[in-house]
Amino acid sequence: xxxxxxxxxxxxxxxxxxxxxxxxxxxxxxxxxxxxxxxxxxxxxxxxxxxxxxxxxxxxxxxxxxxxxxxxxxxxxxxxxxxxxxxxxxxxxxxxxxxxxxxxxxxxxxxxxxxxxxxxxxxxxxxxxxxxxxxxxxxxxxxxxxxxxxxxxxxxxxxxxxxxxxxxxxxxxxxxxxxxxxxxxxxxxxxxxxxxxxxxxxxxxxxxxxxxxxxxxxxxxxxxxxxxxxxxxxxxxxxxxxxxxxxxx
Numbered sequence: 001x002x003x004x005x006x007x008x009x010x011x012x013x014x015x016x017x018x019x020x021x022x023x024x025x026x027x028x029x030x031x032x033x034x035x036x037x038x039x040x041x042x043x044x045x046x047x048x049x050x051x052x053x054x055x056x057x058x059x060x061x062x063x064x065x066x067x068x069x070x071x072x073x074x075x076x077x078x079x080x081x082x083x084x085x086x087x088x089x090x091x092x093x094x095x096x097x098x099x100x101x102x103x104x105x106x107x108x109x110x111x112x113x114x115x116x117x118x119x120x121x122x123x124x125x126x127x128x129x130x131x132x133x134x135x136x137x138x139x140x141x142x143x144x145x146x147x148x149x150x151x152x153x154x155x156x157x158x159x160x161x162x163x164x165x166x167x168x169x170x171x172x173x174x175x176x177x178x179x180x181x182x183x184x185x186x187x188x189x190x191x192x193x194x195x196x197x198x199x200x201x202x203x204x205x206x207x208x209x210x211x212x213x214x215x216x217x218x219x220x221x222x223x224x225x226x227x228x229x230x231x232x233x234x235x236x237x238x239x240x241x242x243x244x245x246x247x248x249x
Contacts, residue, residue, distance in 0.1 A: 014053070026040060052067045110134045125195065152177075190202050199220055206242045
């Protein structure tokens, strides 16, 4: 870790703090990021001075500062992922003749951030801004399948974490593990009637430069009419294209 640049350490600290439900003590930071206590103390002090971290002296804890919120707000304003994805998603729709959408994981839901409707196709519930249970959607499964197992377990610790829309779909952690294993083996995710009866979807994850899933690209079609394998090939190609563009490659 001694050869890791200070900027990389600072980003790792910020990412760790942003993932916590509340401010944490210094020891939690050093253990999570893997840097000595003295280095972490000086690094956090610098980040506090710049406003990216806030120090709560009475509790001896550190949390995310206002400057980090401003950075996040800038991302929301610029919408780089949506801007990068708009043309490839339109190309995908032209290629397969089915509606397509882009979703990101938000807790145990997926949030739809971009959609391209194909002419003459059925109306969908996946409008921009809509949230749906991640474990029931192809987009959500594509993303969940690429997450560390511990993170999936934290999201779905027991049966109470699962909701049902149409009476089908995984309803327990073990059932979800099976679905995600099949997704990884297949190379893409599928759902059939689990969101809307009669409609099916295929999806693939968009991976960033670290191999982390940042979004899912999906195509939805009438279950009895679409060629799932052909659509999956097109979706997987589009997701790979977005991953390369997002990483600047």
